[in-house]
C-alpha cells in the first residue's frame with residue numbers, strides 16, 4: 001500500500017459515522033412514510049400523550065408493530081417517549097413536521113417523493129447505467145403526489161403574496177382580468193391558487209402527463225372553479241392566446257428543450273406579456289452549491305433520478321438539472337429572445353425569474 005492509498009483512521013470513522021447516520025435516516029424516512037400513510041402521526045396529534053394500545057386503537061394499526069415503530073421514531077427524535085407513564089406523544093414541533101398537512105414545515109410530501117424513488121429502484125439503476133431518458137410517467141405515483149405535497153407549502157406561502165407582486169405590472173392585470181397559462185402544471189396547485197385569488201382572470205393549465213391532468217381536473221372541480229381549464233399538452237405546443245402571464249413552476253429544468261419551450265411561450269404572449277419561471281433555489285456553480293447550499297445534495301439526487309432523465313426523454317434532451325443556478329437560467333431566457341430578464345424574487349425554496357418581450 002503506498003502513501004496515497006493509506007487510510008486515515010479518523011477521517012474513515014468520520015465518513016463512516018456520516019454514512020451510518022444517513023442509513024439510519026433512510027430507515028427513519030420509511031418509518032415516517034408508514035406513520036403518514038396509516039394516519040398514526042395524525043392520531044397521536046389528536047390524542048396527546050397516549051399508550052401504545054390507545055394509539056393503535058385510534059389509528060387502527062397492529063399494536064406490536066406500533067410499539068416497534070414508536071421505539072424507532074423515539075430514537076430518532078420524531079416522537080417523544082414518556083418513560084414514567086409508558087406513553088408516547090408529539091411535541092408541537094414534531095406535530096408540525098409529521099402530522100399537520102397544512103403547516104409549511106410538513107415534510108411528508110418530500111418523504112413520499114423519496115420513498116417513491118426506492119419503489120422502482122430497478123428502473124433507476126437501468127436509467128443510470130444506460131443513460132436513457134426516463135419519462136415523467138415512468139415514475140411511481142408517489143412521485144406525482146409527493147411532488148405536489150412538497151411544493152404546495154411554498155406556493156401557498158409565497159406565490160400570491162410575494163412572487164406575483166414582485167413582478168412589475170402583473171398583479172394589477174390579474175386583478176382586473178387577464179389570460180394566464182400555467183405550463184407543466186402537474187396536479188395544478190399553482191393554477192388553483194391563481195384561479196381562486198383572481199376570479200376575473202382566466203387560467204389555462206397545461207401538462208403533457210395525462211394522469212396528472214385528470215387528477216388536477218378532479219381537484220379543481222371539488223373547488224368549483226369555473227375560470228380554470230386544464231389541457232393535456234406539451235409545453236412547446238400551447239395555443240397562441242395572447243397570454244398576459246405565462247408561468248412554469250419547478251418544471252422548466254425538467255423539459256428537454258427549455259430554450260425552445262421559452263421561445264414558443266414568447267410567441268404565445270401578448271406584446272406586453274410576462275413569462276414567470278419558478279425554479280428550485282440554487283446558487284451559481286457546483287463548488288458554491290456543494291459548500292453553501294444545504295439543499296443542493298438532495299436536489300442533485302432528485303436531478304440524478306428524476307429531472308435529468310425526464311429531460312433526456314424529450315427532444316433535444318438538454319438535461320439542465322434542478323441546480324443550474326440563476327446565471328445559467330437567465331442566460332437561457334435571454335437566448336430564447338426575451339429582451340428583459342431579471343430575478344424578481346427568491347425564498348429559501350425557490351428562485352423566481354421575470355422575462356418580458
Ligand SMILES: C[S@@+](CC[C@H](N)C(=O)[O-])C[C@H]1O[C@@H](n2cnc3c(N)ncnc32)[C@H](O)[C@@H]1O
Pocket residue numbers: 136147148151183184185186187188189206207208209212233234235236248249250251254255256310314
Ligand atoms: C416537478 S413537476 C412540477 C409540477 C407542478 N408545476 C408543481 O409545481 O407541482 C414537473 C412537471 O412538468 C411536466 N412536464 C415536463 N416536461 C414537460 C413538457 N415538455 N410539456 C409539458 N409538461 C411537461 C411533468 O409532466 C410534471 O408534471
